[in-house]
Amino acid sequence: MARILLTRALRRWLPAVLGLLLPVLAIPLPAEADPLVPHRWHEEFLTTPDGIRLHADVLRPSGLPDDARTPVVLTVSPYRAHLAYLTEPRPGGGPSTTDLPANLFLSAGYTYVIADLRGFGGSSGCPDFGGPGERTDVHTAVEWAAAQPWSTGRVGMIGTSYEGWTGLMGLATQPRGLAAVAAFEPVVDPYSYLYMQGISWKFSGKPVTENGVRPADLAGLEHLLISATPPHPGDSPEYRANAARAPLDCAPPYLAGVMNHDGATDFWRERDLVDRLRGNTIPLFLGQGFVDYNTRPDRIFELWNGLGPGEQRAWFGQWGHRTCHIDCGTPQFDTELLAFFDRHVAGRDVEVPGPHITVGQFDGRWRAEDAWPPRDSRPVPMPLRTGDYTDRGFPPGPDREIWSVSQPLDRDQHLSGIPVATVTAVGPPDATVAVELYDVAPDGVGTVITRGIGPAGAGSVRLLAQDWPIPAGHRIAARITDVVDDVWSHAPAFARVSVRAARVDLPLLTGIRDPDLTGAVTDGIVKWRAQKITAIRPDVLNNDGVTVPFPDRTGDR
Secondary structure, three states: OHHHHHHHHHHHHHHHHHHHHHHHHOOOOOOOOOOOOOEEEEEEEEEOOOOOEEEEEEEEEOOOOOOOOEEEEEEEEOOOOOOEEOOEEOOOOOOOOOOOOHHHHHHOOOEEEEEEOOOOOOOOOOOOOOOHHHHHHHHHHHHHHHHOOOEEEEEEEEEEOHHHHHHHHHHHHOOOOEEEEEEEOOOOOHHHHHEEOOEEEEEEEOOOEEEEEEEHHHHHHHHHHHHOOOOOOOOOHHHHHHHOOOHHHHHHHHHHHHOOOOOOOHHHHHHOOOOOOOOOOOOEEEEEEOOOOOOOOOOHHHHHHHOOOOOOEEEEEOOOOOOOOOOOOOOHHHHHHHHHHHHHOOOOOOOOOOOOEEEEOOOOOEEEEOOOOOOOEEEEEEEOOOEEEEEOOOOOOHHHEEEEEOOOOOOOEEEEEOOEEEEEEEOOOOOEEEEEEEEEOOOOEEEEEEEEEEEOOOOEEEOOOEEEEEOOOOEEEEEEEOOOOOOEEOOOOOEEEEEEEEEEEEEEEOOEOOOOEOOOOOHHHHHHHHHOEEEOOHHHHHHOEOOOOOOOOOOEO
């Protein structure tokens, strides 16, 4: 009965909500101008064990006989409808390769396959948001590609964002033929992607603003809208039939799961890939930006450090929701990526250049690491001042925050890892506690380093990961507040919260680094420095000091 009532309610208000979302979603996203090298294209339809028909575009290098066997690169996606890529109209139709490295691999002799997830593009069925259905799609697509007469039987998956998430689904299901995965800015746990300890993230309104404007609760509605993309007039009859779906029929169970803030539900636990990938030995090339406004630097490091032995590779640094193909000043990125696939997918006798982990620091310099967080990252306790604040949201004011400011650093320090705050607070169950860290220059201007949030009674708040050198003479400040309004969506409790005890453990390096890799100051750093700053009030700087036992850092790592 409850499901019937939800379905009726959705039919009443979902079209109106989608209408409100459309103006935001309809803003065209910038695309890389990257015309494809000469190739041949054909379409296929494959059937999953549960009867879903999946559509795939197959791109083959020109000049090859039909049965010439090549290694395969596969992207499984919800975004590659022939008529539109996300919100960018594609009047010409055909395969969508915007922002995919198709040229890189076609030129190197690979076949490139793009498969639509169920409920998207030319595939039948309903969206599943990383659930068992979508994992079945990935498993089916890999084994199908490996078994084709034009395939060597070895498949590598690649993608960014949701398309990186599907690569991790491949690792979780281990289909026959999967030889390697490259996943950049992927979702690793969809609950922590939408919620931080039950508090809804806000997603940006790019390209107008990268500040959060859309609560993550609405992500399910947005994906239903993408699912409703109609077919291109020139598409095949089966493509058109599969694309003529009614997203309202898929909405009730989908939205009931996605809009539930409780991370302990079966819906969320079933979709968490962190534990599913523990011990994985299939080679993984992983990338994550510390200043990514979309898939933020959170549980991905738990996943990375839970992998099993093998030839894994990672890039972690100061970029947004993208790869380092462009804009990072790192021409070695494409070289390393192609060599990774040549070695593990094509079986070529090549070495993959570069370090195990490439790290881009917030000062714009680049270095190599053999672990991240680095092995010499140590938690240094920073005591935080106690007091009361009001959980009221929206207008700023000193009644919403408690500041703590360290003494000036007598030598350079380097924050590298995941800060964790311990806060004993008393307040109503719907109140929140957020903790922000700042790098405060001698002129009193503070730049946000990182932040985190949780219920006021949670006791612990995990902040987002960062790699941030802090010069001598600067100070570190921490702000306890109710919510950062452009980062999280929180209904104010309109109540006082009393902080009885608090500290934040700063992950600081004991060894000195000598960054020597090629790389530039990314646009992510430039934007962050321009947008994430605040002038710390003189009374805070003068009166709210705490003493932090900063490490000596005189030795090498």
